Every structure is written in C-alpha cells, then in structure tokens.
Amino acid sequence: MIPLGIIILAGGRARRLGGADKPGLVVGGQTLLAAVVAAGTEAGARRVVVVGPGRPEIADHGGTAPVRFVREEPPGSGPVPALRRGLAELAPRRGLAEVDGPAQGPAEPRAEPWVAVLAADLPFLRAGHLRALLAAAAGHDGAVLADDGGRAQWLAGCWRTGALRRAAAGYRGSSLHGLLAPLRPVSVSLPPGPGEPPPWLDCDTEQDLRRAREMAAGLAGPAR
Secondary structure, rough: OOEEEEEEEEEOOOOOHHOOHHHHHOOOOOOOOHHHHHHHOOOOOOEEEEEOOOOHHOOOOOOOOOEEOOOOOOOOHHHHHHHHHHHHHHOOOOOOOOOOOOOOOOOOOOOOOOOEEOOOOOOOOOOOHHHHHHHHHHOOEEEEEEEEOOEEEEEEEEEEEHHHHHHHHHHOOOOOHHHHHHOOOOEEEOOOOOOOOOOOOOOOOHHHHHHHHHHHHHHOOOOO
C-alpha cells in the first residue's frame, strides 16, 4: 500500500456558486467529494481526512481506507487553518514522533511520510494522477499538478509530510500559495488523452459545473 495520507479541503463557502453545497454537487453520477475520495482510496492511501461537514454516505463508502471528517477552528476560517487541522488529524498519536524522528512508543503505526492535499471539487482526478504526483515528488518536498497553461494547482499536490508540517507551523499568512510555494515543488503536467477530461478541472463557477457535467456525459465509461 502506498505510504500516503489524503487531506481533502471541503469546507469552503462556494461564493461563486451562490453558496451551494459544492462538495455535494453531482457530476457523472457521483458527488464531487465522492470522486476525490475514490481517487485517494483507489490509489492505495492508508487514511483520508476530509476537513469539512460530515457526510455519512462518504464515511461509509466501503473503500479500503477509513475516511474521517474534522473541522478547522473556527469553521470557514480558510484553507490554511483547514490544512493545519488535516495535518493534526494525520499526526502520530500516543507519543509517536513525527515522520522524520525516532518512534517514542509502540501502539500505532508511524504517520504516512507523504500526504496529498486536494480540493473537494475535482471530478476527474483519478488514482493514476495521484500515483504520478507521488512518483514525481520523490527526491523533493512535493509535486503539484499544473494545468494546460502551466499554472500550479495548489489543491492538487503531493507533499513530504515532515516538510509540510514544518512549513505550516512557521507560516503566518493566509494563502496556500504563500505556504506551499517556498517548498519548491516539482510541477507535473498530466495532459488528458483524447476524449478525456483534464484532471485539474475544478468546479468554482456555474460555468465550470456545466462544463464538467457535459464532459462527464460524453464519457463512454469511468476513466481510472
């Protein structure tokens, strides 16, 4: 099993969608959040943490990795507090040291050395994309998906857990770009094949959502 944990940020207010419950919107027969959870579990992640309101249908998804729901404090305070809350949930417990330190006690397995940090609105993200990010991150502190214009998608990346924890602990700003860019991640381009939707497509606006639904309707079957 891949030594990977997943943090999905699912607590945003979706202002550009009129305050809709964005993670619960349906594209291609499943919710946006369910698609991202499936990508993580099918990639072999050991644990999945969703920072956002609880959803029993996701918690009982039947996948190989347990899914836990937590909230940042205060709820809705932004992506950086949400990331810190997700990292805290993935931290070693009962006195176990951080990933790069010696274990201080038995009981629970060491924390995952790698963590993927993902948005909850990526309907076409698949397990293969996460595996590619993890492979590209080897020898670096992280790898981040780039769109077709070469722009980093900060909520579609894989990071060395210890480096990400240190960056989050020392950061005093409020943007994910400001926290993650100094880690100098590898930029990974994963162009879609013919007829395939792009893995970086997110659903921030009504136009994005319509486009995603049209693409999903045009697929002959699920692309994994």
